[in-house]
Amino acid sequence: AQTVTQSQPEMSVQEAETVTLSCTYDTSESNYYLFWYKQPPSRQMILVIRQEAYKQQNATENRFSVNFQKAAKSFSLKISDSQLGDTAMYFCAFIPFQGGSEKLVFGKGMKLTVNP
């Protein structure tokens, strides 16, 4: 089964701090694609960062970076210099690419609150 587990339902941090959101996944596929999406309160879901499983180098987008451990099936998101606008639900997701399917499988999400 293709599943995503986000074990921390909620976290809070102070502005300017660094925070790490954890995610594990399960798949038997060797080539797949991993994502973190952000869903601010009452707003649409936004792509934060993307990682291709066959690339060993961890993806980085400005203050956001990932720690991709393929053997452990772990894909954590690090947010540096947290800002108030980072307050949102964060979803870890992946495309197993099984049979060429582009179906995106989501975790349950984690609520991040950044406090002033």
Add this chain to the structure above:
Amino acid sequence: DTGVSQNPRHKITKRGQNVTFRCDPISEHNRLYWYRQTLGQGPEFLTYFQNEAQLEKSRLLSDRFSAERPKGSFSTLEIQRTEQGDSAMYLCASSRGGTYGYTFGSGTRLTVV
């Protein structure tokens, strides 16, 4: 690029009625996806299209749900004989290739009373 547009934003309907939602994707995107999200859960896959072809449909989707994308542009999602369990946010997304990531719309919130 005006983003992915979904209408209506909110829909309240009585149990047993039929409802239809519309999604207009980003014009350059040939893939279109429908998801359902309930409170406290991540989005759940319903179906997706490449151009006008429906390539995959969730086995969890009952026969009361149907989706179309007749000309490979906008899409509609219809729910027949709505039930209270259908109350959720229905999300539409589009992409030029799913592995690049999806662009989501703001969703249609359905409440069945």
